[in-house]
Amino acid sequence: MAETHTQTDLDKLRDRWGELSVEQRIEEFRRLSTADAQEFFSELNALDQAELLQQMTQSERRLWFRSLAPDDAADIIQELPEEKRKEYLDLADATTRSEIIALLAYKEDVAGGLMSPRYARVRPDMTVSEAISYVRLQAVEHVETIYYIYVLDSEQHLLGALSLRELFAAPNGKLIQEIMNTNVITADEQMDQEELVRLFAQEDLLAIPVVDSEKRMKGIVTVDDIVDVVSEEATEDIQKMGGTEALDMPYLRSTLSEMIRKRAGWLTVLFVGEMLTASAMAHYEGEIAKAVVLAVFLPLIISSGGNAGSQASTLVIRAMALGEVKLTDWKRVVRREIVSGLALGLILGVIGVLRVVLWEQLFHSYGPHALKLGITVGISLVAVVMWGSLTGSFLPFVLRRLKFDPASASTPFVATMVDVTGVVIYFSTANVLLKGSLL
Amino acid sequence: MAETHTQTDLDKLRDRWGELSVEQRIEEFRRLSTADAQEFFSELNALDQAELLQQMTQSERRLWFRSLAPDDAADIIQELPEEKRKEYLDLADATTRSEIIALLAYKEDVAGGLMSPRYARVRPDMTVSEAISYVRLQAVEHVETIYYIYVLDSEQHLLGALSLRELFAAPNGKLIQEIMNTNVITADEQMDQEELVRLFAQEDLLAIPVVDSEKRMKGIVTVDDIVDVVSEEATEDIQKMGGTEALDMPYLRSTLSEMIRKRAGWLTVLFVGEMLTASAMAHYEGEIAKAVVLAVFLPLIISSGGNAGSQASTLVIRAMALGEVKLTDWKRVVRREIVSGLALGLILGVIGVLRVVLWEQLFHSYGPHALKLGITVGISLVAVVMWGSLTGSFLPFVLRRLKFDPASASTPFVATMVDVTGVVIYFSTANVLLKGSLL
Numbered sequence A, B: 001m002a003e004t005h006t007q008t009d010l011d012k013l014r015d016r017w018g019e020l021s022v023e024q025r026i027e028e029f030r031r032l033s034t035a036d037a038q039e040f041f042s043e044l045n046a047l048d049q050a051e052l053l054q055q056m057t058q059s060e061r062r063l064w065f066r067s068l069a070p071d072d073a074a075d076i077i078q079e080l081p082e083e084k085r086k087e088y089l090d091l092a093d094a095t096t097r098s099e100i101i102a103l104l105a106y107k108e109d110v111a112g113g114l115m116s117p118r119y120a121r122v123r124p125d126m127t128v129s130e131a132i133s134y135v136r137l138q139a140v141e142h143v144e145t146i147y148y149i150y151v152l153d154s155e156q157h158l159l160g161a162l163s164l165r166e167l168f169a170a171p172n173g174k175l176i177q178e179i180m181n182t183n184v185i186t187a188d189e190q191m192d193q194e195e196l197v198r199l200f201a202q203e204d205l206l207a208i209p210v211v212d213s214e215k216r217m218k219g220i221v222t223v224d225d226i227v228d229v230v231s232e233e234a235t236e237d238i239q240k241m242g243g244t245e246a247l248d249m250p251y252l253r254s255t256l257s258e259m260i261r262k263r264a265g266w267l268t269v270l271f272v273g274e275m276l277t278a279s280a281m282a283h284y285e286g287e288i289a290k291a292v293v294l295a296v297f298l299p300l301i302i303s304s305g306g307n308a309g310s311q312a313s314t315l316v317i318r319a320m321a322l323g324e325v326k327l328t329d330w331k332r333v334v335r336r337e338i339v340s341g342l343a344l345g346l347i348l349g350v351i352g353v354l355r356v357v358l359w360e361q362l363f364h365s366y367g368p369h370a371l372k373l374g375i376t377v378g379i380s381l382v383a384v385v386m387w388g389s390l391t392g393s394f395l396p397f398v399l400r401r402l403k404f405d406p407a408s409a410s411t412p413f414v415a416t417m418v419d420v421t422g423v424v425i426y427f428s429t430a431n432v433l434l435k436g437s438l439l
Helices: A004-019 A022-031 A034-043 A046-055 A058-066 A070-079 A082-089 A094-104 A128-140 A164-169 A193-203 A223-241 A256-283 A285-290 A293-321 A327-363 A367-401 A411-434 B004-019 B022-031 B034-043 B046-055 B058-066 B070-079 B082-089 B094-104 B128-140 B164-169 B193-203 B223-241 B256-282 B285-290 B292-321 B327-363 B367-401 B411-434
Strands: A120-122 A148-152 A158-163 A207-211 A217-222 B120-122 B148-152 B158-163 B207-211 B217-222
Touching: A004 A022, A004 A034, A022 A034, A022 A046, A046 A058, A046 A070, A070 A082, A070 A094, A082 A094, A120 A128, A128 A164, A128 B164, A148 A164, A148 A207, A148 A217, A158 A164, A158 A207, A164 B128, A193 A207, A193 A223, A193 B223, A217 A223, A223 A293, A223 B193, A223 B223, A223 B292, A256 A285, A256 A411, A256 B292, A256 B327, A285 A293, A285 A411, A285 B292, A293 A327, A293 A367, A293 A411, A293 B223, A293 B256, A293 B285, A293 B292, A293 B411, A327 A367, A327 B256, A367 A411, A411 B292, A411 B411, B004 B022, B004 B034, B022 B034, B022 B046, B046 B058, B046 B070, B070 B082, B070 B094, B082 B094, B120 B128, B128 B164, B148 B164, B148 B207, B148 B217, B158 B164, B158 B207, B193 B207, B193 B223, B217 B223, B223 B292, B256 B285, B256 B411, B285 B292, B285 B411, B292 B327, B292 B367, B292 B411, B327 B367, B367 B411
Parallel strands: A120 A148, B120 B148
Antiparallel strands: A148 A158, A207 A217, B148 B158, B207 B217
């Protein structure tokens, strides 16, 4: 453990990184030993790498940019302003440059945009011992992993694959084509990254080969890239579900103006939607004037519907993202939510009635019609909670069917929808039950 | 691609699995070819595996249980009722049984509970070619991965590690102790899985060795286990943030009574909290009686505070989970949220004033004091949105400081807190601004 000291230097920089300005970053980075700097640079995300490269001298920039695998280099180029891209491409050697350009043709969130073009390959007519020597040679080069080996014909068609472990365990004289697996799990170059995550989870593989429509091999996606994707997708969903646009960068790194912009959009939409509560309530001004006590329970009732809706939409959106719930499951989900909503509504309804009756006993808060008022509150709660659960669970299906992201059925969005209808449900119930007494 | 037909059978079962009863499942499973059944069984999660094993005959059960790696077997045993566990343990051979028992001593969510005790090992005084042959032997056995090789002394102390790739690239005659890395990243057996996820993300490794307090090697955690953990942790956080307890199983698989129980707890807590709005409003019955129009804008104002709070808490909770925001960052976060909250509040406030003034112009809705009413609404919005942003961002810090999960600062929880204070803010503002006119 001789490296304990430098390890600590590195750790310190990792801890402080978030708080440093760009100028301080390049300064501290230059102070690291070469080995530490290499380790540190490779750990940074593409955004930070790009920022750091921008601060470097021309010769430093060439050195560090050339240290990158082509897929990582492509990620950095995507973070740069348009006019800078050519300059960076020119830093790479000719082979890498053409690999980067090929990768830039893919969107960031499809298999092609995640893959590395450098993988270990053998020919079908090699023997096991020939293949082991050949792979040993490739281990020294810059291939992404040597642990899965792909068998290609002269036109790059994927014929089969085998793990290094299988190669190891096979007798020396066998031919590759005798021991390779021909039934290979592949991903199309345009496969969406969410689908790719599910494929990795289902198949428990370390890497999946990416092919074009003619089964020609284009690259491999490795599981360590997928860990990042899983986390990014969850972050995006969580942020949408909280009622903002996805930030696409760490909270403390986004500029204030960007963050405000990404939050103001939805907040304004929700605000305009919520204005309908004012319009709805304007219809019931007469009722409120006659029985001010009705207004007192309004926030309690509509927010309970919103809370039940939040629960339902959250559960359904996440289940959809994990592939547990499909579009065709909508009937089963709706049935479950009607039952759950009824049960939950009854629980809150009973507590609501007790609250009104108890307060009347203790403080004489609500006068002679307290029981009727309590029943109005209770029945409204049952109806609003059921309605909330139903809306919250159904909305993600509607959004998905219309090809929107179900995660946009955010908690605040559902709450707003339920608030407006909650006003109507509550006052309608009151009009029926309290006519002739309070109203 | 000769296996296309059976592949399709498998796919069909995968698709329908979620809809099948336990009896149908065992029936369909028995219909699969041995190869397909093996693939399918290994893909199932521990819960489904346990359920399927329960349906099997004694001899089937022994066969399938013995096909499992010890860490997977331990996961299944944790899903079984207490009284069944011994019976299953007895199905395993003596070595595996003692491995399983060792694993069961760990909590599920620490490194020890995730690790596999089967890894590739070499001795420090072996040559490279001896080590390659030795690892080739282990490749045939049931080790989890041969791609990382651990160098142990006779007392299982971890001396170093190297990748199969490094072993491959080294000259035959070198000794392992000359080429091994001594500065190995390790995880303590009690390390929490969230911390482990961050370690994997930071170091980009395929596997991390797990050691006890005396640096004796206990097992390895591989990256494919981590993919599942990342997804599970995100699911838990999302569900808590939506205001329910974590379901701990797929939405459609949980029983209705369980789901209702997990939702009713928080919903009731929120309901009781929200009752404070009724108490708060009871104080302002006089004001509402004088100016019913005030009640009309109440839901709009308090829900806007709740929405702003949802955004803030969601962003902060996720940033904490990703390690982007630490406890010590609270001042920076609060500063950001005050500025954002002010900006967002001003946007909504201006729209709110315009809404009131415009409706007065168009419909004469609010009478001679419309402008004053509009300003009351606008100022309340600024104050409530700022307050919501501040509460939503600060609450996760408080929870974390008190050693609770910050994700419990759920959207509905924040909204409820802000609703109660929103009532007070709104009516206090009205009392100041409208005294002598509307009030």
